[in-house]
Amino acid sequence: MGTELHTLQPPAGARHRKKRIGRGPGSGNGKTAGRGSKGTRKRNTVAPGFEGGQLPIHRRVPKRGFVNIHRVEVHGVNVGRLDNLEDGTVVTPELLHELGYVPKKATIIKVLADGELGKKLTIRVHRISGSARAKIEAAGGTIELIEPAAKAGT
Numbered sequence: 001m002g003t004e005l006h007t008l009q010p011p012a013g014a015r016h017r018k019k020r021i022g023r024g025p026g027s028g029n030g031k032t033a034g035r036g037s038k039g040t041r042k043r044n045t046v047a048p049g050f051e052g053g054q055l056p057i058h059r060r061v062p063k064r065g066f067v068n069i070h071r072v073e074v075h076g077v078n079v080g081r082l083d084n085l086e087d088g089t090v091v092t093p094e095l096l097h098e099l100g101y102v103p104k105k106a107t108i109i110k111v112l113a114d115g116e117l118g119k120k121l122t123i124r125v126h127r128i129s130g131s132a133r134a135k136i137e138a139a140g141g142t143i144e145l146i147e148p149a150a151k152a153g154t
Helices: 093-098 130-138
Strands: 074-078 108-112 122-125 142-145
Touching: 108 122, 108 130, 130 142
Parallel strands: 074 108, 122 142
Antiparallel strands: none
C-alpha cells in the first residue's frame, strides 16, 4: 500500500528547534547569550569585511579594467536553429523569444551563419552576417532589417 500523504513527516533528527538565547539562566544560554563578556563581538558591531585592523582585501587588491557604459548587447541566432521552423514562417524577435532562442531582454538580434538552412523563411531581425544572408537567400528566403526599439528615456 505505501505511505499515506497525511502520515508523511520528516525523518527523526532532520528538524532542529531554534536555539532561544538570552532567555534567562534556566535556558543554559541566558545572561551573555553565548557571546562571552565584553568586547566588540558581544556588542554586535563588527562591520562586514572588517579584518581586525589589517588593511582589508578590497583595499589591498588593485582595481582592474572598466565597464563600458555604451556597450550594446547583441544576441546571436544561427541559421541552423531556424531550420526546424515551418517553410514560409516569418521570423521576428517575438517569435525567437517564444521559441526560447533569445532572452526577453534581447534588444538587438543578429542572425549568424553556423549550420545549414533548407527552408524558405522571411526573416525580420536587426542585423545579419554576410554569410548568413547568403545561406538564407540561397534557400529562397528573404531578409528585412528592422530598427531596434529605442531605449526608455532617450
